[in-house]
Amino acid sequence: MKPALVIGAGPAGLMAADRLAAAGLPVVMADQKPSFGRKFLMAGKSGLNLTKIEDRDRFNAAYAEATPLLQPMIENFGPDAIIAWAEALGQGIFKGSTGRVFPQVMKASPLLRAWLARLDDLGVERRVRWRWSGFSEQDCMFDTPEGPQRVTPSVTVLAMGGASWARLGSDGAWATHMGDRIDIAPFQPANVGFRVTWSDHMAGFFGTPLKNIALHAGSQRTRGEVVISEQGIEGGGIYEVSRPLRDGAPLTLDLLPDLTPAQITDRLSGPRGKASLSNHIRKTLKLPPAKLALLQEFARPLPSAPEALAAIIKSLPVRLNGPMEMEGAISTAGGIVLDALDNSLMLKSAPGVFAAGEMLDWEAPTGGYLLTACLATGRWAGDHAAEWAKAQDAAAAL
Template sequence: MARIAIIGGGPAGLMAAEAASAQGVAVTVFEAMPTAGRKLLMAGKSGLNITHAEDGASFDARYGGARARLQAALDAFPAQTVRDWCTGLGVETFVGSSGRVFPKAMKASPLLRAWLGRLAERGVVLETRHRWIGFDGDSLAFDTPNGQSCERFDAVVLALGGASWPELGSDAAWVPWLAERDVLVAPFRPANCGFEVAWSPPFIERFAGEPVKSVVASSDAGSIQGEFVVSRDGIEGSLVYAHAASLRDRLEAAGRAVLTLDLAPGRTAEKLARDLARQPAKASFSNRLRKATGLDGVKLALLRELVPDISSRPPDEIALYIKALPLPVLPPRPIGKAISVAGGVAWEGVTDDFMLRALPGTFVCGEMLDWEAPTGGYLLTACLATGRAAGLAAARYAGAKFPSWGQESNDEQD
């Protein structure tokens, strides 16, 4: 029987194991951590956004320049199929108001337990605390609780993740081992990340941790409505993540980037100016602003922080700043704290079925590959889709070495 190794027990690796094992090959998953799926469980703390319910064309466009290379995998495992797969594991899902899809239990643990149970029933072996440490000739070398070991397999799927949240297992330690085998790896960069801002100490002391709700933020990525959070270091949250790639690229290209905030969506600058002009001149600035615009708290503080002399400006200028407040951002927060990364194994070194050209029989999937997408279920969907594609391709490759494999596999599928 053909033997396949899956290196990495995250969503991409577990899906590769599921796909390969269904083809009648022997599968072993090697995971460096004490348990599998740790990043999946971390994502589940905020509800586990599995996928997104928007139309297929809009969904696929979220992958930007990597869309063409991901398209076949996404077509074979689209959002509705992801939901059906969850249902097959006994996990019902629902579509939230934003179109994001979540388990009804709003947790990852039931899905992961059911998934690992299914893999065990199929004979998949899970070896935890087995850290891959590179190649030893044609063998894979591991650090294990019983010392170092080397094993050979008929095909290998690498699903080691990128460089975000290294404490959960994605530490990019694999980069030099692949580079030594002539695999080109694009440098990792943070994606879906927060950005540093040079807040004043008084602003930090009073407003760190405060959410800024119902604003429209604009950058090269467009204008998007949502909310973000003021942190001691800068800004975080879903609205910031939606602009992260644009802000990061602008910083790299020009050395500076600005996120422009509309603090009063739905109201024109002209109306805000008229309402401000009607306020008594003797009233305090905060009272004038609150009564004319409804802004107070952290939104008022942002105006004062970013335009120190805002209170002395005429109503029409104040209104313009309310509608287009420039928020200069500094470099992204450390890559280890990013939700996801850009960069990874370069596409020119990967075949259409996710095999490394420099290492025949070795396949890659998930965040190891050079792609990025916004939050909203797109990250997990692509990890599952590429894991499935790589697992199927690895099974085909390994099974081709065994003359009877194809017939056995077809019989099993029937």
């Protein structure tokens, strides 16, 4: 029997290979890097946020216009199922107060080792340093250390990632080998920081986190933490609103989200004495130095009228100079357009070829949504690829 072929050994590809092998198909898995799961391990450096426990509608809404396609896949293998899967691989799970779910060891390597051992037990054959170079009719071509290689698979699952982690294998180069078979939306950075041209006085705050703020961009509002960096503003809070910012929405910060404008006005209306306006703000509002510096950076000269000053503190406009480079992004938008896929994630123009993970044109914020969708689409593609291959084999036997 021809092998099922999985190209790309990130979370989506590993899950697809798992399901194909569990269905009884021989599986060959190829990756261009010297080892599997490199991006998975990188995600684990920040704790490996596997998924998030929250209201189902709110969870699904994180995928925006991709929700109609992804929703059945996430309901098939969503947060509860991912927790059960990790526990079955011997990994204890920790659920944080925000609903985010992590391995108890807060890293990826034990989970990856257990998963690879399972794939070995299922007979999955690994091919490393195999870079996919395109199709030759139904065959898949690879550049390898041993020279060009050709694989004639029974079915293929593509899971080669987006374009934001070239050193880990997600370089987006696969898009140049698709030819005119499929429509591909241009890659764009997602979950990314934004550049700011700072005045010299901000240099002393580089690396400083801004805690307890709210960010507004277009119709989105979120509370989170950001970091002032030499290049601009980075961190989880800015990542959550990176899509509307990338699309041109202005950014405003609420520096005191727990206080109303009236409460801030009341505090600022107290006697100032001989104190400078900056010292008056700092003392009456307990405003940390970094927040006060931002006020000076983007709203100088500050109004002395308490009501006007309160309005600025609640909605401070931040002048951005566009997103940071693609290589620094957590993930990417763009990839295979969703209309090019049927409901099983098979390419409409290439029967027997399925796609999963960040190759597809969807995006979501960090916080468990990204990894959940990669695992869910990998599982969905693997299951449907196995069904397709078995149906083709049965038809050929008649």
